[in-house]
Amino acid sequence: MFNKNKKTQEIDKDQLELIQNAQHRIKQKKRLYTHFVIFLIGSILLILANVFFDIGKEVTLFGVNWFVYAIFIWLFLLLYHTFNVFVTHKFIGKEWEQKQLEKLVTLQQKRISELKEETHNSQTENSSEVKKNSKLTIIVAAGENDAIGKDNKLIWHLSDDLKRFKSLTNSHHIIMGRKTFESFPKPLPNRTHVVITRQNNCQVPEGVIIVNSLEKAIDIAKNDTPSFIIGGGEIYKQAMNFADKIELTRVHENFEADTFFPQIDTAIWKEISNTFHGKDENHKYSYSFLTYQKK
Numbered sequence: 261m262f263n264k265n266k267k268t269q270e271i272d273k274d275q276l277e278l279i280q281n282a283q284h285r286i287k288q289k290k291r292l293y294t295h296f297v298i299f300l301i302g303s304i305l306l307i308l309a310n311v312f313f314d315i316g317k318e319v320t321l322f323g324v325n326w327f328v329y330a331i332f333i334w335l336f337l338l339l340y341h342t343f344n345v346f347v348t349h350k351f352i353g354k355e356w357e358q359k360q361l362e363k364l365v366t367l368q369q370k371r372i373s374e375l376k377e378e379t380h381n382s383q384t385e386n387s388s389e390v391k392k393n394s395k396l397t398i399i400v401a402a403g404e405n406d407a408i409g410k411d412n413k414l415i416w417h418l419s420d421d422l423k424r425f426k427s428l429t430n431s432h433h434i435i436m437g438r439k440t441f442e443s444f445p446k447p448l449p450n451r452t453h454v455v456i457t458r459q460n461n462c463q464v465p466e467g468v469i470i471v472n473s474l475e476k477a478i479d480i481a482k483n484d485t486p487s488f489i490i491g492g493g494e495i496y497k498q499a500m501n502f503a504d505k506i507e508l509t510r511v512h513e514n515f516e517a518d519t520f521f522p523q524i525d526t527a528i529w530k531e532i533s534n535t536f537h538g539k540d541e542n543h544k545y546s547y548s549f550l551t552y553q554k555k
């Protein structure tokens with residue numbers, strides 16, 4: 261039922277267009293006819309004015325009276341008008357315009373879909389880039405002067421920072437230097453520890469993985485996304501080249517220390533988030549959680 265209605269509507273629209281076109285052509289031809297009649301009357305009047313009323317009789321060019329030139333110029337304009345009506349408007353008329361418009365629209369649509377595809381491809385590339393880059397994260401807490409430790413211990417106790425460390429690293433590989441590992445009373449639960457040492461007979465509890473280079477540690481954790489570099493100073497320094505993200509807790513105080521975090525080069529790292537926390541009864545110092553992404 262609905263289809264039937266739709267068809268009738270389309271036919272009406274086509275018919276309307278045909279009628280409008282026909283009306284337009286009729287108007288054009290009428291105007292041409294009027295022009296022809298005016299030309300005939302005008303030409304007769306010009307001849308009468310010159311021949312019978314002697315108007316401008318003395319005005320000649322190459323021995324020919326001016327009205328002859330005037331009639332020829334007018335005739336030329338009339339012919340041009342006729343050409344427009346029967347040739348130009350017939351072949352380069354509305355239909356031609358419509359076809360050109362359709363061609364343009366098709367070309368534009370083609371270009372738009374090409375652009376959409378290009379954008380989609382670059383987005384896919386970017387997202388795979390992000391995926392590729394979010395494999396190795398450095399996690400650290402550092403004072404304003406980049407202090408991170410003293411006498412193989414942390415310098416402060418910030419319970420929210422520890423909670424954040426736990427939640428981010430939970431169930432992931434944590435890569436650390438031998439000294440940092442020794443600073444723990446025991447391995448942290450629910451994480452795979454990868455400890456880096458140059459020693460051949462380093463004794464560690466069962467389940468802890470020992471490797472003799474940072475590259476090997478990264479390779480062991482390569483299928484974990486992300487795996488974490490958790491320190492200390494020596495390992496952070498070497499890992500800056502490999503990591504793609506830094507989760508930094510900036511403690512807003514200068515500390516006396518013997519171990520420091522390397523300076524974050526903002527030409528390489530871009531800050532993507534920053535959350536400030538003030539002091540309270542559980543936090544002796546104010547601090548900010550910052551995330552940096554490699555550019």
Ligand SMILES: NC(=O)c1ccc[n+]([C@@H]2O[C@H](COP(=O)([O-])OP(=O)(O)OC[C@H]3O[C@@H](n4cnc5c(N)ncnc54)[C@H](OP(=O)(O)O)[C@@H]3O)[C@@H](O)[C@H]2O)c1
Pocket residue numbers: 399400401402407408409410411412413414436437438439440441443456457458459471472473474490491492493494495496498519
């Ligand atoms: N604030 C924080 O977020 C944070 C986090 C972690 C640690 N820390 C602090 O940082 C301090 C410890 O850092 P640290 O710099 O003294 O020591 P570290 O980086 O934890 O460990 C250094 C040890 O790692 C091994 N190592 C380093 N580079 C190696 C390589 N390329 N190949 C093989 N083994 C390598 C060596 O072990 P061997 O000597 O056995 O060969 C080296 O002595 C502590 O004070 C700790 O509390 C702070």
